[in-house]
Amino acid sequence: MAEVTGVHSSPPATATASAAESLPDDVLAEILLRLPPHPSFLSSASLVSKRWLRHTRNPSFLRRFREFHRTAPVLGFFLNSSHGALFFPTDAPPGRIADQVASLRRNTGDGLWWLVGCRHGRVLLRSCDWADLLVWDPMTEGFVCFPAPIQMVEADADRDAAVFCAASAGGDGDDEDRRSGAFNVAVVFVSGDHVFGCVFSSAIGAWGDSTPVTLPLLMIYDEPAALAGEALYWIVNGSSLLEFNCGSQSLAL
Amino acid sequence: MATGSGAAAAAADAEEKESGSRMITLTSNEGKAFVVTEASARQSATIRSMVDDGGCVDKGFPLPNVDSKTLARVIQYCDEHGNKEAHTVDERAALAKFDKDFIAELDADKAFLYDVTMAANYLHIQGLFALTTQCIADTIKGKTPEEIRTAFGIEYDLTAQDEEEIKEEDTHA
Structure with missing residues (x-):
């Protein structure tokens, strides 16, 4: 009888938290891939742990992330006000570009x-x-x-x-x-x-x-x-x- | 979905391969057998390639990494997507509705959601894997790093220097 063998053989999880942490690297990468394209989301993810940081800084992951989302995110828009050019970011609060x-x-x-x-x-x-x-x-x-x-x-x-x-x-x-x-x-x-x-x-x-x-x-x-x-x-x-x-x-x- | 001895699969004629009317037995790591249509089983790229390679269809497929509860839920997805047509707008809308309800139910039980995600990854069920990983990503997206650590039970192991460097490097708006 042929067994369907897989790469992963983690034991059934005992708690939600440990189950999440035991998600293998390729699954975690697939999850992070599906975050919205605005860089603030990957930025937050990178501050979670060393493992998450490694994923979000991986060049091949970043390449896949851009391919997955295809169009670059809209970070905000510029507008001429009576005080010269201003930048309005799509996510509050105003970040570095606006400053x-x-x-x-x-x-x-x-x-x-x-x-x-x-x-x-x-x-x-x-x-x-x-x-x-x-x-x-x-x-x-x-x-x-x-x-x-x-x-x-x-x-x-x-x-x-x-x-x-x-x-x-x-x-x-x-x-x-x-x-x-x-x-x-x-x-x-x-x-x-x-x-x-x-x-x-x-x-x-x-x-x-x-x-x-x-x-x-x-x-x-x-x-x-x-x-x-x-x-x-x-x-x-x-x-x-x-x-x-x-x-x-x-x-x- | 039907559970049973696998007699239906054994009785199925190998000549009917193309018709998709054969039955296939999947066995959980607890030894419980689930008899599904070939169309349903073919949602899994892993099983599909084994069937196409002339694998042991009659003997069924033991899945040592999937427990009965998870397999039953995975089969529920595969039955819906494998056995039903998705040609008309209405049929596609019905499938989309199924997916929405399916994932909403899973989302309420995170540990189970992760188990189904792992099974979808292991069995290479692309649609289900995309559905569950997107659901988990949606959970992450509104959270601060601290909230993500709490939700996922992740230990904080970054140094102050790491944090400094990340904030330095991040050039987002």
Whole structure:
């Protein structure tokens, strides 16, 4: 007679508590895998015991955890208030990101940083006059501050910007891959009867050449751009789309 | 679910393998025999592979790691999922309702919930294992580390330095 043999042969539990503690490692991992994706849950679990800590810090477990939940959790949202950019976390009380964004101050102008947008784990902020841009990675707490293109500062008309990270060469292009790499900031602005597009690359630490295109009078709204493939799209003139292809640095309406 | 001598399984014709009408005997570690349909038994990947490999279907399968109480409950799940169709919206809704009631009942008896989880893991019953581990995870999610330790009877063995390092490393919002 064939016996169905298993890996585990723990004796019947005598008490609930000991039964829980005797759950084998692979079962405990499956339970932890099903915690909600917000990092605060794994954080609490890691503080339970050495065994739980080992599980929650295991790289292959963390990889499975991301695959299981597929989409990254929403940690909160940014909003421009009358006191500059604020962060509202999805779980109370306000954590480190909210503290950090509330402490962002400039030495000049109105002293505030204003939110432009966020993508691929980076947050793009600007000074009130658009002279300075700030890219912030809330996870690593890294800041990069750099001046906007001079033509854009001088142009008093409409402008907008977007941050994005290119997939690394050989990377799989997922969020994890993008987060670890360099970032780019694309700006579009109207100066005279030209629309300009320009990309800042953190890898080079400089703006590329701006590409002017003569287009009918544009109204660029203060709304986040959409990224599709290599191109960013802004809604302009109410119902049109301004396309800026970051690869070919070309603008089209 | 039916309990008995296993005569039904022995009498079943091996040629009927594809029809799923054979009966299979599962024996708990207390020696109690449970006769189930093959469709029900096939909810367990462990038993399914043994059946497909031409295992000793007629002689049945002893399960030395599962007691009678746990096996009866596991079979209740397997019968529902193995013997019933889940093609229409109504049929799927009925199964979902069954799962909800099934896990709610288990959740009230944690020690039994862990036993069923262990059995589902051992027998590789994927749906049941997902159901019970999700239930346990739901128990954990609203708790502080201290509350989790109390609920699970876990001894606190982290050092102050461990705690310091964890809080340092955690970069969540």
